[in-house]
Amino acid sequence: MSIIQNIRDKAAWLVFGVIALSLLGFLLMDAFVGKSGRGLLGGNETTLGSVNGNKIEYIEYQKKVQQYENQYQQQGYPMNEAMRQNIQEQVWNQFVEENVLNAEYKKLGITVTPKELDDMLFGANPPQDIRQQFSDAQGNYDANAAKAAIANLRKQKDNAMAQNFSEVYLPALVDSRMREKYASLLGNTYYVPKWMAEKTIADNSQLAAVNFVAVPYSTVSDSAAEVKVSDADIEAYISKHKEEYKQEASRGISYVAFSAAPTAADTNALRTTLDNLRADFAAAPDPAAFLVRNNSELTFYDGYVVKSKLQVPNADTIRNLADGVVYGPYLDSRNIVIAKMIGKRTLADSVKCRHILISNQAVPDSIAEKRIDSIQAAIKGGADFAALALKYSDDQGSKDKGGEYSFSSQQFGTLAKEFAEFIFYGTTGEKKVVKTSFGYHYIEILNQKNFEQAYKVAYLSRAIIPSTETENAASGLANQFAGESRNQKAFDETVAKNKLTKLIATEIKPNDIMIPGLGSSRQLVRWINDAKIGEVSEPVNIEDKYVVAVLTEINAAGTMSVAKARPQVEFIIRNQKKAEQIRKKIGTAATLDAIATATQQTVQHTDSIKFSAPFIPNIGQEPKVIGAAFNKANQAKISVPIAGNGGVYVIQSTNVSAMADGGVNPDEQRNAQMQQMRQMSGFRSVESLRKGATVKDERAKIL
Known part of the structure; x- marks a missing residue:
């Protein structure tokens, strides 16, 4: 909206303020997080899901989605399908977090009173958008002018801007204050004693000089029988690391696209x-x-x-x-x-x-x-x-x-x-x-x-x-292909016979609109949600192409399958097996020279290992080796073999000294540590609340 348009509508600042404040909740959320062919309501269903038994209704959800879409458009953002999907996820996450946080607010007695809300709007620190609108050339905020404008706006019951102010702006302002109080309450529970800050400074000033033998994993062939990784190996590994290999429900397809460009x-x-x-x-x-x-x-x-x-x-x-x-x-x-x-x-x-x-x-x-x-x-x-x-x-x-x-x-x-x-x-x-x-x-x-x-x-x-002829030609080819490909075997045979290109799209979530590599098609995602493995779709028009897909995989929510986890896990397990083979080569060798001979490596030296640095010069990131370098036990004798990121290491420290700490102030150090902890407190608490909540997301059945 231009400045001259603001002349006509003196309350137009709210168009900007609404999105700024309504998104403030999302910004605070980010600070915490750090880190289907149906009728409109799918028959009689009007519930999109629940959080700890509290239902999230379609009408309420869709109303908020529409509000945010309108506000983004007023700000000049393109309302394409990618943006729409992003907004839907933001709104859903907002509902989830509001539910888990509101329960905490109630337990802790956190509220925002009408008097406090007035102070937020008209006190010494009003929202930035309101301050800018009602300040003079010297930057002095005119609270009376703001009160008059807002009072006048509230009287306009049928005005869309007034509704936005009441239904979006003010609730977002209240929510941001509640989150601020909650984060402050948690953050102020953290304490770092002075001795810990002093120890951190002393540790970070340490230097170590070491002699070592490095045996790279590459010295053991990937094809060696002893390092082959079986499905049982992967299953055993992911069962011990379930939190690291959790997955959302998703599906995958293979598809052929016929251009209608x-x-x-x-x-x-x-x-x-x-x-x-x-x-x-x-x-x-x-x-x-x-x-x-x-x-x-x-x-x-x-x-x-x-x-x-x-x-x-x-x-x-x-x-x-x-x-x-x-x-x-x-x-x-x-x-x-x-x-x-x-x-x-x-x-x-x-x-x-x-x-x-x-x-x-x-x-x-x-x-x-x-x-x-x-x-x-x-x-x-x-x-x-x-x-x-x-x-x-x-x-x-x-x-x-x-x-x-x-x-x-x-x-x-x-x-x-x-x-x-x-x-x-x-x-x-x-x-x-x-x-x-x-x-x-x-x-x-x-x-x-x-x-x-x-x-x-x-x-x-x-x-x-495209002309009608072009559209018809692409549609005809897609229909012919679909007719000849009623199961996965026939699909693959028809692809081979006609020398077509088969592509894949994976990690398609139930609520997605965008399909990787294809574009936006909620219609196809709905089909994917309902299809069985090996089922082939009818042609679907997506942007400038007609697509025929076959469902190839279904990944249930929970721990990854062996096949899904293999690309991420296989090299880890292989390196563990290689480490065991290298340890066998080292055997009972009791000196670095003997180990170097046994493994056909050389004894190396470095005198610039820093306790505070994440890597070793000319070696790379090896935190286990860095920790061992400052272990006093490894000064008197060689260390046990250490399985690191790039190979197996045996070290012996020759000297541990300290460099100047640069005059770091312990009080400043402890304050910085506490500040860091406080900044993370919101993230940790909300993540914990979300993990402990019972969240049922059934949007895919309706949207």
């Missing part, structure tokens, strides 16, 4: 169509109406664009067109375009102006006109412009700044047409009364800078889309 013939047909409109476009007296009549993708922008900002294909050619002359058709991304030069003029790229607005929304037009005439006369008589703006202007966005605004030429189209034309087409120092849909403005042009040649161009643009 526009062909060269489709592009040429569109080019011919537009070519036939060239003469009519050139002769059209009203370019805006012509573009509407001829279904242009681009509407007419009735303004001038300076040379440096005219960034379109063939810009040099278009700039050189005479008035009324057309150029094209030419290709612009996925569109075919004809450009028509409407006019040229010199234009400032930036303008500074000031104005006083007398709105005709609350008073009759005749009264508004008389008031602006009086203001004009007063200023001509020597009255101070800024003082009159502060006293009389109805533009809340500029009255405290003397009525001043600065605009770039790119904002021309966002301003009221009469206002924009005067400040950009007029001259510096010029003053004038201008009427717009907002009321009467008395405007003075203060400065115009960076003059350039500017161009007004109309673009007849149409997207290149």
Whole structure:
């Protein structure tokens, strides 16, 4: 929403505030987290799931999703399927966290009273968006003005903005304060004694020098029988590490895609169509109406664009067109375009102006006109412009700044047409009364800078889309393939016979909209949710292709299967087995020289192992080796073989010393440690609450 639009709607700050505050809960949540062919409601079901027995209803959930979608769109975010899926997940997570946290708030007696809410809005530290709107040029917050504006907004029961304020903004503000209190309560339970800080400083200043033998895992062949990894090995490993190998419910498919993208013939047909409109476009007296009549993708922008900002294909050619002359058709991304030069003029790229607005929304037009005439006369008589703006202007966005605004030429189209034309087409120092849909403005042009040649161009643009023939051809091939592939065996045979490309998509969750590598299709995800292994879908149209899929895997929520875990686990187990083989090579060797001989390696030395560093120079990250280097027992004799990340190590420390600690203050150290713990407290508590909660997510049955 532009600044001039704010003139009309003095409460428009809420459009920005609502999303800022409603997303604050998500931001705090992030701080904590660190880290189907159905009817609308799926028959009689209206419950999307539950948290600890508390139901999450479809209507309530969908209402919040819609609110956030609207707010994102008002902020200029594209509402594509990826964004929509992200919002749905955010809203679901918000419901889950609200449920688990509200129970904790109740136990702990955490509340926000009406008096506290008033203090949050009108006290010394109001939300930033409200402070910005109701502060003067010196940054002083006018709580009374904020109270009046909010009181007026609350009276407008049927106003969508008022509903957003009551149903989204205020609840989000309250929720953020509750989370703040909860996080503070938990955070202040952490304590680090001074002795611990002193020990941390001392440990971090230690240096070790060691002699060692490193036997890389690569010295044992992956193909050796002794290091083969069986399914039983993987099953045993993941059973000991269940928390690390948990998975959500998901499914996987193989699929074949038949392109329905526009062909060269489709592009040429569109080019011919537009070519036939060239003469009519050139002769059209009203370019805006012509573009509407001829279904242009681009509407007419009735303004001038300076040379440096005219960034379109063939810009040099278009700039050189005479008035009324057309150029094209030419290709612009996925569109075919004809450009028509409407006019040229010199234009400032930036303008500074000031104005006083007398709105005709609350008073009759005749009264508004008389008031602006009086203001004009007063200023001509020597009255101070800024003082009159502060006293009389109805533009809340500029009255405290003397009525001043600065605009770039790119904002021309966002301003009221009469206002924009005067400040950009007029001259510096010029003053004038201008009427717009907002009321009467008395405007003075203060400065115009960076003059350039500017161009007004109309673009007849149409997207290149597939013809009916192209669509039918792709659909026909997909239907033929689906008909010949009614099970997985037939699917694979038909792929091979027709030399088609079979692709895969995995980790498809029940509530997903986006399918990796394919695009958005809730329709296909619903089919995937209900299908059985080996079942083949009917053709599904996804973006510019027709897709036939076969369900290949079903992964239940819980511990990963052996097949699913193998890519992540196999190398770990193999290295464990290699470590055992290397230990056997070392045998009973009692010196580093003997071990080096037994393993065909060399004795190495390093004197710069730092207790505080995560890696060893020329070796890499080996935390077990670093820990052993500072073990006093390994100074008198060699260590036992240590299975590290890259191999097996045997070390002997030759010296442990300390470097200067750089004057680290123990009190500062303990405060930093406590601060770090406090920052993590919210994350740990909410994660714990979520793990302990009984969450049933049944959105896939309805959405």
